[in-house]
Amino acid sequence: MVDVGEKPISQRVAVAAGRVLVNEKTFSLIQSGGMKKGDVLTVAQIAGVMGAKRTPDIIPMCHPILMDGINLELSLDEAKKSVEIKATVSCDGRTGVEMEALTAVSTAALTVYDMCKAVQKDMIISDLRLLEKTGGIQAFIVQIMRKLRDRGGPVVCITVLIFMLFGSFFGMFEELVTLLPLIIVFMLSMNIFSAAFEAP
Numbered sequence: 328m329v330d331v332g333e334k335p336i337s338q339r340v341a342v343a344a345g346r347v348l349v350n351e352k353t354f355s356l357i358q359s360g361g362m363k364k365g366d367v368l369t370v371a372q373i374a375g376v377m378g379a380k381r382t383p384d385i386i387p388m389c390h391p392i393l394m395d396g397i398n399l400e401l402s403l404d405e406a407k408k409s410v411e412i413k414a415t416v417s418c419d420g421r422t423g424v425e426m427e428a429l430t431a432v433s434t435a436a437l438t439v440y441d442m443c444k445a446v447q448k449d450m451i452i453s454d455l456r457l458l459e460k461t462g463g464i465q466a467f468i469v470q471i472m473r474k475l476r477d478r479g480g481p482v483v484c485i486t487v488l489i490f491m492l493f494g495s496f497f498g499m500f501e502e503l504v505t506l507l508p509l510i511i512v513f514m515l516s517m518n519i520f521s522a523a524f525e526a527p
Contacts, residue, residue, distance in 0.1 A: 328388050334421040339462030341417075343428035345455040347410040347439045353447045354408045357439075364442045368401040368410070371438040375399040378434025379416055379427040389426050394418045399431055401439075410439050413458075425457050 349357070357367045364370070379397045383389040398415040414431035416424040436452045443450060 328390060331390065331421040336419055336421055337462045339418050339420060339423050340415065340459070341423055341425040341428040341457065341461075342413065342415045342459040343425065343432045343455070343457050344411070344413045345432040345436050346404070346407070346412060346453055347436050348451040348453060349408055349410065349443065350447055350449075351408060353443050353450065354403065354405075356446060357410065357443065358403055362442055363445065367439055367442045368403075370442060371410070371412070371435040372399045372401055374438035375401075375412070375414060375431040375435030379414065379431035382427045382430040386426055386430065390422050392418050392420055392422065392424060392427065394424060394427060397427070397431060399435060401435065410436075412436055412439075423460055423462065425460050429455065429457060 356362050360366055376397050376399055379394065379399075383391045394416055396415075396417045400413045402411045403409075404411050412432045412435045414428045414435070416428040416431065418424050432455060433452075436455070440450050440452065
């Protein structure tokens with residue numbers, strides 16, 4: 328596994344989603360609670376939470392993570408005839424929880440299939456994806472860049488990005504992250520001053 332011991336502890340959140348496409352008969356049985364195995368959405372929700380907890384047991388290079396919360400939402404989409412699945416996982420740690428979120432969605436989707444397979448064999452599990460990831464240095468920089476883009480203009484944003492890439496190339500990435508707040512304040516100040524001089 329990758330050594331994450333030197334990474335700072337930060338609040339990390341990952342959101343993943345996926346869906347199970349079913350036919351009209353299966354959809355009606357899920358909706359009405361008519362499946363012989365029981366309440367499909369409730370069982371799949373519990374399975375998804377259990378799956379997130381067992382992620383390092385089935386994904387070999389994943390670190391065991393003490394998660395703060397696992398929120399799994401399952402809903403029915405009438406138009407698509409699908410079970411929509413969304414997982415939000417959070418922790419305070421040195422590495423992200425995107426694999427836990429993706430595993431939660433995958434496990435829930437497979438459980439939906441298992442609960443309904445007696446009625447339909449050709450269900451489709453699709454669109455498994457990571458929607459959002461926050462926390463850690465990379466996410467911190469992305470947030471800063473968005474704020475700079477909105478408040479400081481593209482020139483400031485590009486300048487800071489070049490500066491960070493330069494530091495990363497020469498092995499000074501961590502040091503530059505420490506100085507990043509000062510760099511941002513300086514760049515924003517310069518941008519404000521230049522805007523003031525340009526004003527009529």
